[in-house]
Amino acid sequence: MEKTRKKIMLVDDDRVVLKIGRHVLKETYDVYPLPSAADMFKALEEVIPDLILLDIVMPDMDGLETIKRLKADSRYDRIPVIFVTSIGDDQSVFEHLKIGAYSNLTKPYTSEELLRRVENCLNDFFPAPPSDKKDEKDKPVILAIDDAPDILKMVQLLLKDKYKIYTLSDPAKLKDLLADITPDMFLLDYNMPELTGFDLMPIIRSYPEHRETPVIYLTSVRSADFLTVANRLGASDYIMKPIKVDVLREKVGRHLNKL
DSSP states (O other), X not given: OOXXXXXXXXXXXXXXXXXXHHHHHTTTSEEEEESSHHHHHHHHTTOOOSEEEEESSOSSSOHHHHHHHHHTSTTTTTSOEEEEXXXXXXXXXXXXXXXXXXXXXXXXXXXXXXXXHHHHHHHHHSOSOGGGOOOGGGSOEEEEEOSOHXXXXXXXXXXXXXXXXXXXXXXXGHHHHHTTOOOSEEEEESOOSSSOHHHHHHHHHXXXXXXXXXXXXXXXXXXXXXXXXXXXXXXXXXXXXXXXXXXXXXXXXXXXXXX
């Protein structure tokens, strides 16, 4: 039986962007280019898309107001939304996630970036037939340790659909938490006061069950010294801050799939 094509709405007041986006996506998806949020809401009366690509800066109703209306309506609140924006800093991405966006796609972007972001989103929301879906208790367990609450919240928002996430802002309490849970992965901030990520690695590896558990550092430092020490301590990988959605998802999934 032929696979049903996913439906994507492109909402942008720039008709050139709509034309290019439709051209890039039309081979794989049914694409609905719409020049305004008002046109999108009219179209939603006839078609429920599997994904909305939503420009933030638009006249009349901007993307932030639009997504709030979508999430307040039970007919549309489960439709994933990717914001399309020229603003891609860490704090802005976090604010967009908090109001319900799946992720940001930063302008200017390439055709490959657009296709990859769309594919990743649809794979997350339509991962497998229901019979193959894991129960909550079967999800891999990830412990994220960072002294910045915003980073922990972002990690939780980005990964909670596929993984069971625990967060810890006080690294001194690591041993207490490990008495209650057995993580399948650690996401570990490098630069924390008192106990750094490097200080925590020997503690983690002292547990027999965690001698091979993947540890990914979250860091704004990418020097030769950092990489040398991280490798000697047994780190699996690192993710640069500000955290990029696709990089986080890809690296976490890749290292967990090795287990």
